[in-house]
Amino acid sequence: MTKRSIVTLTLAAIALGACGQRADIQPLANSSLPPAPYGSEAKPEAEQLLELETLAAPQRSVELRRRSEEREDDPFDLPPE
Template identity: 60%
Template sequence: MKKATCLTLSALLIAGCAQKAALEPAPGETLPPPPYGATQPLDADQLLELDPQAAPERSIELRRESEEREDDPFDLPPEDPDDN
């Protein structure tokens, strides 16, 4: 019983540690300069957004039928070292 109470209390304390304040640069530091062509510097939330190339959308297209693989001219067997 005492162990379960300690684990529950520990879990609640750890869950309460999450920071809810807005992100700010460290003291004495500044945000990076704005991208070329931008009129204003980006804020912290905009800087944390992923580029579409960094996180592409997932293709969920399913194959409905099995397909024959095309012949691959570069799929060659390994060279035999004794042929030299």
């Protein structure tokens, strides 16, 4: 690759990295939000539809290892038969 193509690719990557939406998401004009879920009378607002469920983004429950440590013996770590 030439020096010119490397510079062009770098600038393109920086330009794409700068793209991003900074405003709240709103429904398009003359359109409505999805209908209420089956069995529910309340129609959710746009912010409620954007919230992730707990299973979609679970909280980390284990501490990451920060240094090299010996692993505990795993009784299920068996060689193949």
